[in-house]
Structure formats: C-alpha cells, structure tokens
Amino acid sequence: MMEQERGVGDALRAIMNRRSVRDFTESEVDSETLELLLRAGMAAPTARNTQPWSFIVVTEHGLLEGLAEGLPYGKMLGKARAAITVCALPEEANGQSSELAVVDATCATENILIAAHALGLGAVWVAAYPYSDRMAHVRSMMQIPDTVIPLCVIPLGHPTVVKPPIDKFKPEKIHRERW
C-alpha cells in the first residue's frame, strides 16, 4: 500500500517479478513497443553520462535464426519475433574504458529486460560478451565493427507461459558496516 502511495508500485513489481523467458508465441512485437524498450535502455545511468552504447534491432526471421546458430545458449532466438543486440562502445566511454562501456551497456540491458516484463513481453539476456567466439559470430551476422563490443542479444516476444517470480533474497549476502 505504501509502495502504491509513493507511486513506485509498478516499478518494484516489474523488478521483482521479471523472469527470463525463452519461449514465445507467434504474435508480433510492434515497432512502438520496440521504441519504448530502446527508450528504457537509453534512460539507464552511465559513467559521466557518456551513454557509450548502440542498439541493433532485428526483426528479420532469417537473421534471428542465424544469430541462434552461433549462440549455444541462444537457441530461443529462432522463436523470437524480434531481438535487440546491446553493444558497448569503448571509444565513447569515460576514459575510453572498455570495462566502463560494458558496465554502462549492462545497465541499459537490465532496463530493457525490466521494461519488457512491464509491457507483458518475454525477454532474456543471451550472452555474447565475454566469449570471443560468440562475439565474433554476432559481429559477423550484423556487420558490427571490431571496435564495438556486442554485449548480449535480447530475444523478445510474447511469452507462452507466465513464469512465477523467484525469491532470490538471501540475508547472508548482506554485510553491515564491515565484511
């Protein structure tokens, strides 16, 4: 109730209930929804507000299948209606740091995953980084320059089932004042 009063109920619900979704119906993901997801991604915090990222939107079925072929844990891309590849751009990051570019692009990715859930879509982080073979595959499928790090591919679609939330809260992970 207090959450509702503070107006954060929806945001917290989306954060707490988000799950990785790996099976999708044949229903399309419309372009307005894709734009909203990209806006959510670009709303993320970045070191010194550098926003060192780029996003590649893919809806072509052949390309989604091609991506799936070279990503051992990304076979669900073949069933996705769309995907967003999140790229980290070290050249645009604070201090041209590839570490910071990856951290910043990770923030964007999490925003997209939460926003997808909030919009009733299913999504999952499919890793490219830090595996050189997977990054090479994603680079070659989408003509991504070598200076750009393909962080992950996010398959998107309407979920076939709604997964229950998992409670991952572990008090033993929390330290007070000192380790």
Ligand SMILES: Cc1cc2nc3c(=O)[nH]c(=O)nc-3n(C[C@H](O)[C@H](O)[C@H](O)COP(=O)(O)O)c2cc1C
């Ligand atoms: C860095 C990272 C890499 C991941 N890579 C994959 C992947 O390649 N394929 C996949 O199906 N899920 C991948 N996941 C999703 C995790 O498996 C998932 O988040 C975890 O099992 C917890 O489940 P939940 O997202 O439903 O809470 C990845 C998640 C992260 C954060």
